[in-house]
Amino acid sequence: MNYTLHQLQIFLKIAEKESITKASEELHLTQPAVSIQLKNFQDQFPIPLTEVIGRKLYITDFGKEIAIAAQKIVDEVNQITYKTNAYQGQLSGVLKISVVSTGKYIIPYFLSDFMKQHEGVDLILDVTNKERVVHSLEDNTVDFSLVSVLPKHLQVEKTKLMENQLFLVGNTSESFPKKKYKTAMLTELPLIYREKGSGTRHTMEKYIEQNDIPVRKKMELTSNEAVKQAVIAGLGYSIMPLIGIRNDLEAGRLQIIPVQGFPIKSIWNLIWLKNKKFSPVAQAFLKYVKENKDHIIKNKFNILND
Known part of the structure; x- marks a missing residue:
């Protein structure tokens, strides 16, 4: 052979x-x-x-x-x-991270300069839904995971990255002139959901359950991008993270519908198994994130605070 x-x-x-x-x-x-x-x-x-x-x-x-x-x-x-x-004094090895799908709008900014500084580091980045992200962490096949909903059945440690804000959004074909609508308006709108296992869906369903809102589930789609395109096309409305729709808001393809109780807020956390033995690469990345996250958020995500 x-x-x-x-x-x-x-x-x-x-x-x-x-x-x-x-x-x-x-x-x-x-x-x-x-x-x-x-x-x-x-x-x-x-x-x-x-x-x-x-x-x-x-x-x-x-x-x-x-x-x-x-x-x-x-x-x-x-x-x-x-x-x-x-042996040449370079940091070298593999950094493995699993990220929930909406986290793809965030994690590259926390990786970019680190990867440029350490050319000997290879990156394996798995972007998937929350259920699979948690499984990869549980199986210890990754160094870190990025989630907005912490797994309850695992002992993990975390470092907070930034706030995650979710809004009710629709396309711009209809007008919503009121400054604030009551949550009851959600009963009148056809809602588009993410698939089961998604962190966005978990947050959305938790809000609906806490407010005892009977809703019309229009459809279920398997990615944030698919949900966004369906909303833009006028197939329904959805509750979506601001981080993934800011360009569409600026371009006038989507609008935020002002509803009481919104935005729904959660936290993006970088998490890892408790007592995990880090490789030199993973240890260096965690140190880099802790030291630079405030600077990265200020320079790359200031629009979210406008």
Whole structure:
């Protein structure tokens, strides 16, 4: 066998995405280039690594075993790089963070300068819903998680990043001239929800339950961006974090509807398992966040305080 590290990395990405198209996008390669490397890799094995049913690519059981072995090889190669950098006095290693979907508007600003200062650090950032974020933390597969709703069943430590404000929003086709509406108006509006497991949905349902509001659930969508586009299109209204809609408010695509009790406020927290043993990279990142968060918030998020 004469497979290359490059082929292992490409196969791992295909196995992760179960798609040559998605793998090529993430690897910044053309689809033909990825397909050729997969074929060259496959030619070295007598058993299929993948199979196509309909138009869907699946990883075979044998392929999954090879992917596990390939990941171990890639990890060991990365360790060589990290150890070399460490001997040269550079901070080196992997920083793993899981982030709830609306946190994608926040976490890059807390990572940008840190990553520029430490070129030997690799970042694995998983953006998903709250349920999966908590699972990754519980399984100890990440260093940190960014959430606005703290998990109750885990012992975690945290550092506060910034305030999270949620508003009732709609598109701009209708006028809401009153300075403040009663919460009862929510019973008249078709509401668009995030999927179960979302932190935004949890906050939204908690507010509705506390105020005993009978609401009309119009639809359920699996991302904040999908909810936002549905609201812009006039399919309904939703309760959304300000951090994810500020550009649409400025552009006049969305409007905040003034309702008693809004904004709903929570806190974005960077959390980690209690008694977790940090790698040097994780320790350095936490120190960086604590020392620089006030400066980052002031310079990058001052519009939220206007």
